[in-house]
Amino acid sequence: MRDAGTRLGNYRLDGCTLFVTLEPCLMCTGAIIHARLARVVYGAAEPRSGMVESRANLFAQPWYNHRVEVVGGVLAPRIAKHLKAFFAERRDIAES
Structure with missing residues (x-):
């Protein structure tokens, strides 16, 4: 997001979409709202720390003056497989 803001010359990323592997956590959700992203x-x-749908939906809180469209579960089984392999390798x- 920082690089996108630098390229666009503005920290606000109006109209932009963020593609991520995992559901955003609390801090990432705050950054998304602050950057005014249109969609995630x-x-x-x-399930432990997702703040978009799993644990809470911070984007739906009435006190925020910005709404973010959310599309979740894209390629979830495939991503779960890759994440399990990644963390098994790290362990x-x-x-060693």
């Missing part, structure tokens, strides 16, 4: 597309839900490296 995420691959897999994050193997750490144990």
